[in-house]
Amino acid sequence: MHQEQEKISCSIFQKQENIIKEFADKLNKVKDYQHKVELASDLSRYVDMLLECLEYNVNSLDCKNCRFISNFRKRTANIIIKVKELV
Numbered sequence: 001m002h003q004e005q006e007k008i009s010c011s012i013f014q015k016q017e018n019i020i021k022e023f024a025d026k027l028n029k030v031k032d033y034q035h036k037v038e039l040a041s042d043l044s045r046y047v048d049m050l051l052e053c054l055e056y057n058v059n060s061l062d063c064k065n066c067r068f069i070s071n072f073r074k075r076t077a078n079i080i081i082k083v084k085e086l087v
Contacts, residue, residue, distance in 0.1 A: 008062045008069075012053060020046050020073065033084065040080035047074045 008014070023043040030036050050070040057063045 008066050010055075010062050010066060012055065013050060013062070013066045016046055016050050024073070027080075037081055037084045040077040044074060044077040044081070047077065 008017075020043060023039055023046065027036060027039045027043065030039060047070050050066055051074065053063075053066070055063075056067070
């Protein structure tokens with residue numbers, strides 16, 4: 001079953017989204033944990049660019065969705081990084 005995703009209409013998000021997806025794909029394929037942590041750190045930095053967006057508009061659904069997705073990705077990257085500290 002194929003479900004079409006709604007797009008966030010923001011050039012900043014679209015540009016970062018392509019980069020973030022590349023990092024996420026690499027992160028999912030990598031087996032070496034140290035390399036995984038490095039990729040998670042890079043992913044976190046790109047996500048931060050979206051979370052710190054100067055054009056954020058609290059009344060925009062696109063901005064709210066971007067912020068929601070970005071926060072989720074940030075938490076995921078941080079979990080990977082934190083596990084390294086525990087090991």
